[in-house]
Amino acid sequence: xxxxxxxxxxxxxxxxxxxxxxxxxxxxxxxxxxxxxxxxxxxxxxxxxxxxxxxxxxxxxxxxxxxxxxxxxxxxxxxxxxxxxxxxxxxxxxxxxxxxxxxxxxxxxxxxxxxxxxxxxxxxxxxxxxxxxxxxxxxxxxxxxxxxxxxxxxxxxxxxxxxxxxxxxxxxxxxxxxxxxxxxxxxxxxxxxxxxxxxxxxxxxxxxxxxxxxxxxxxxxxxxxxxxxxxxxxxxxxxxxxxxxxxxxxxxxxxxxxxxxxxxxxxxxxxxxxxxxxxxxxxxxxxxxxxxxxxxxxxxxxxxxxxxxxxxxxxxxxxxxxxxxxxxxxxxxxxxxxxxxxxxxxxxxxxxxxxxxxxxxxxxxxxxxxxxxxxxxxxxxxxxxxxxxxxxxxxxxxxxxxxxxxxxxxxxxxxxxxxxxxxxxxxxxxxxxxxxxxxxxxxxxxxxxxxxxxxxxxxxxxxxxxxxxxxxxxxxxxxxxxxxxxxxxxxxxxxxxxxxxxxxxxxxxxxxxxxxxxxxxxxxxxxxxxxxxxxxxxxxxxxxxxxxxxxxxxxxxxxxxxxxxxx
Amino acid sequence: xxxxxxxxxxxxxxxxxxxxxxxxxxxxxxxxxxxxxxxxxxxxxxxxxxxxxxxxxxxxxxxxxxxxxxxxxxxxxxxxxxxxxxxxxxxxxxxxxxxxxxxxxxxxxxxxxxxxxxxxxxxxxxxxxxxxxxxxxxxxxxxxxxxxxxxxxxxxxxxxxxxxxxxxxxxxxxxxxxxxxxxxxxxxxxxxxxxxxxxxxxxxxxxxxxxxxxxxxxxxxxxxxxxxxxxxxxxxxxxxxxxxxxxxxxxxxxxxxxxxxxxxxxxxxxxxxxxxxxxxxxxxxx
Numbered sequence: 001x002x003x004x005x006x007x008x009x010x011x012x013x014x015x016x017x018x019x020x021x022x023x024x025x026x027x028x029x030x031x032x033x034x035x036x037x038x039x040x041x042x043x044x045x046x047x048x049x050x051x052x053x054x055x056x057x058x059x060x061x062x063x064x065x066x067x068x069x070x071x072x073x074x075x076x077x078x079x080x081x082x083x084x085x086x087x088x089x090x091x092x093x094x095x096x097x098x099x100x101x102x103x104x105x106x107x108x109x110x111x112x113x114x115x116x117x118x119x120x121x122x123x124x125x126x127x128x129x130x131x132x133x134x135x136x137x138x139x140x141x142x143x144x145x146x147x148x149x150x151x152x153x154x155x156x157x158x159x160x161x162x163x164x165x166x167x168x169x170x171x172x173x174x175x176x177x178x179x180x181x182x183x184x185x186x187x188x189x190x191x192x193x194x195x196x197x198x199x200x201x202x203x204x205x206x207x208x209x210x211x212x213x214x215x216x217x218x219x220x221x222x223x224x225x226x227x228x229x230x231x232x233x234x235x236x237x238x239x240x241x242x243x244x245x246x247x248x249x250x251x252x253x254x255x256x257x258x259x260x261x262x263x264x265x266x267x268x269x270x271x272x273x274x275x276x277x278x279x280x281x282x283x284x285x286x287x288x289x290x291x292x293x294x295x296x297x298x299x300x301x302x303x304x305x306x307x308x309x310x311x312x313x314x315x316x317x318x319x320x321x322x323x324x325x326x327x328x329x330x331x332x333x334x335x336x337x338x339x340x341x342x343x344x345x346x347x348x349x350x351x352x353x354x355x356x357x358x359x360x361x362x363x364x365x366x367x368x369x370x371x372x373x374x375x376x377x378x379x380x381x382x383x384x385x386x387x388x389x390x391x392x393x394x395x396x397x398x399x400x401x402x403x404x405x406x407x408x409x410x411x412x413x414x415x416x417x418x419x420x421x422x423x424x425x426x427x428x429x430x431x432x433x434x435x436x437x438x439x440x441x442x443x444x445x446x447x448x449x450x451x452x453x454x455x456x457x458x459x460x461x462x463x464x465x466x467x468x469x470x471x472x473x474x475x476x477x478x479x480x481x482x483x484x485x486x487x488x489x490x491x492x493x494x495x496x497x498x499x500x501x502x503x504x505x506x507x508x509x510x511x512x513x514x515x516x517x518x519x520x521x522x523x524x525x526x527x528x529x530x531x532x533x534x535x536x537x538x539x540x541x542x543x544x545x546x547x548x549x550x551x552x553x554x555x556x557x558x559x560x561x562x563x564x565x566x567x
Numbered sequence: 568x569x570x571x572x573x574x575x576x577x578x579x580x581x582x583x584x585x586x587x588x589x590x591x592x593x594x595x596x597x598x599x600x601x602x603x604x605x606x607x608x609x610x611x612x613x614x615x616x617x618x619x620x621x622x623x624x625x626x627x628x629x630x631x632x633x634x635x636x637x638x639x640x641x642x643x644x645x646x647x648x649x650x651x652x653x654x655x656x657x658x659x660x661x662x663x664x665x666x667x668x669x670x671x672x673x674x675x676x677x678x679x680x681x682x683x684x685x686x687x688x689x690x691x692x693x694x695x696x697x698x699x700x701x702x703x704x705x706x707x708x709x710x711x712x713x714x715x716x717x718x719x720x721x722x723x724x725x726x727x728x729x730x731x732x733x734x735x736x737x738x739x740x741x742x743x744x745x746x747x748x749x750x751x752x753x754x755x756x757x758x759x760x761x762x763x764x765x766x767x768x769x770x771x772x773x774x775x776x777x778x779x780x781x782x783x784x785x786x787x788x789x790x791x792x793x794x795x796x797x798x799x800x801x802x803x804x805x806x807x808x809x810x811x812x813x814x815x816x817x818x819x820x821x822x823x824x825x826x827x828x829x830x831x832x833x834x835x836x837x838x839x840x841x842x843x844x845x846x847x848x849x850x851x852x853x
């Protein structure tokens with residue numbers, strides 16, 4: 001087998017996360033690559049949530065429908081995940097939790113009873129980790145060591161009982177494996193896997209630190225909160241001021257104030273919260289303040305599906321905020337992008353004195369996988385502000401429109417910024433000639449930022465017939481689908497900067513017999529943007545807006561439908 | 568420091584002749600110069616409205632932001648560079664109406680900034696509608712039968728939230744207002760000074776004479792550390808007390824909670840990225 005897909009399903013509050021966290025550490029220690037992602041309901045207790053963990057000796061980084069092993073932690077789990085259960089799916093759980101008409105192999109295992117014998121039902125999750133470890137044939141010592149390390153901050157008795165629970169699950173299930181002739185043989189890894197295991201939120205957080213972020217103010221909102229917690233957790237070590245604002249309006253205005261005083265600030269939010277920030281973004285446009293916005297998309301309108309995924313806020317990010325001023329939109333495709341693009345966002349925001357967006361989504365934020373390395377030598381950390389002199393003018397009209405930015409208390413100049421139209425010194429004016437000059441000055445930056453647009457990445461041969469276009473978090477999904485279809489006539493063009501788009505875009509599109517857009521929304525917002533920017537209409541669209549990410553299988557099926565099965 | 572150092576050469580003031588804002592402008596410049604604060608060390612943050620135009624007539628650093636949003640950037644500016652003196656100044660509509668939420672939470676946060684509110688109980692720039700502090704019965708082109716909403720009482724709200732410095736002044740009394748402002752700016756924490764002022768164009772009820780007749784100063788024996796007494800005084804509405812209602816010296820200023828500010832008052836712009844710590848953090852994910 002190339003890879004194994006394990007799904008844990010249960011209700012909120014049952015501790016699926018503990019299983020996920022502990023088990024993924026064990027897998028990694030044993031040398032496997034892994035990918036994990038979760039879908040969950042907007043509730044703290046009850047309901048049905050699931051986590052998928054893919055394990056392989058090769059690199060895995062995309063969500064699939066297929067389930068090889070399903071662990072059910074409650075009675076509703078089977079119902080919740082019904083559609084994904086296959087003939088070959090092995091279902092493991094308490095007798096009462098594995099009841100289904102589906103013709104799959106089922107193994108009843110007294111998880112709770114085993115846990116109770118050790119001391120309490122709360123050890124059920126650790127028993128489950130033991131079961132999974134025995135199926136994979138993981139060395140028992142690894143199971144023991146990692147479990148011990150995972151619970152190291154607990155009392156000795158609790159650590160010991162968890163180890164016991166893990167071992168018991170492992171041993172008891174090992175007997176069953178032989179009896180039931182269960183065989184999930186994966187190629188054995190050669191050594192410990194020393195990849196960096198991150199999720200999307202952490203990649204953005206690390207990128208922010210690398211970008212010199214020292215100020216974050218935000219209001220908690222799923223799925224964007226992970227970045228706020230990550231930076232808060234690391235605030236002491238990196239001298240970051242992390243503040244939970246009373247609302248998103250305050251958050252964005254604080255961050256703009258922080259940049260004014262020389263800090264490097266960001267907000268992290270989702271659609272509804274971002275809506276409240278839009279006046280602030282317009283302020284940044286007017287006073288030419290740098291600002292970095294992490295916008296983690298979720299299904300809308302309004303509260304929508306709070307814990308689920310969508311790429312529905314591209315237009316919102318692009319067209320929100322009154323008035324005309326430049327902005328840049330990045331959409332990380334990979335965890336590496338999460339790091340490098342967030343770092344770059346700080347640099348570019350500072351350099352051009354404009355808002356820069358990092359557009360992610362719940363799927364990106366909540367998915368983990370291993371990446372080789374993050375190269376700190378690639379970091380370009382340079383402050384672009386200047387030390388002012390006595391006659392300093394904040395909005396001095398210069399050729400490229402980017403007036404050197406001073407900050408108060410650094411130099412002898414005065415830093416005057418105004419949300420009203422202003423003259424070179426920053427004071428209110430209604431002089432129409434100055435108004436024209438200031439509008440033109442702000443818009444000139446558009447041509448400056450053209451020089452730094454990240455080109456889309458072409459994966460596949462240059463003489464393609466079919467061109468599949470994606471942006472942001474769908475990268476690995478599309479890539480794996482195309483690998484599976486295995487046809488040289490298909491290439492993949494992926495955008496990690498979605499505004500402004502690179503000038504080569506049209507050339508790529510024109511070369512294709514058929515261009516196909518894949519995006520997680522209902523109206524194909526990126527197709528509309530490409531048409532507006534290039535005149536080219538991408539007519540074939542694969543769209544999904546049910547709140548879930550595409551699965552590799554869905555993409556294979558949908559792509560084949562468009563290009564014909566014969567190839 | 569001379570008050571003239573805050574003067575600009577040629578300015579075209581947008582206030583009506585006789586507006587209370589003129590005396591507040593004068594008081595501010597005198598207060599700051601007497602406190603020896605230089606224009607380069609000061610940041611005036613304001614929102615939108617007639618009062619919020621005050622930085623336009625001031626030679627200093629300023630951040631004239633959005634309507635109702637002076638407090639958030641002011642808080643962040645002070646956090647980012649604790650060596651600056653930061654004043655958030657706007658009118659009653661801006662601070663208590665549009666920005667009411669920030670006012671409440673700034674009291675809880677207690678940043679070391681001074682919040683000055685020009686309170687003329689009416690909207691000036693939008694031409695005469697009711698403000699959050701307009702008296703019941705006050706007729707306007709919108710509130711045609713008179714205001715029916717209970718006026719917002721900033722003083723009692725602030726004391727109820729245990730604000731660290733709460734005062735009310737009157738723009739017509741330069742000497743006393745200056746004294747209050749000096750104490751407010753020197754106070755380490757969020758200091759609120761609500762300055763009553765007449766609006767000569769849109770409020771013919773709360774005039775200069777009305778304020779003279781309907782205010783009195785808290786007497787010299789008044790104990791400003793007593794929160795209950797402060798609250799009692801704050802709800803008096805026959806005649807409005809002037810002076811410092813309440814000071815809570817025990818509250819830590821917001822900036823003091825952050826390591827970087829606590830240690831050496833290092834502005835964030837001097838903060839270097841610790842590559843070795845970042846490298847360590849990344850390694851911890853292996």
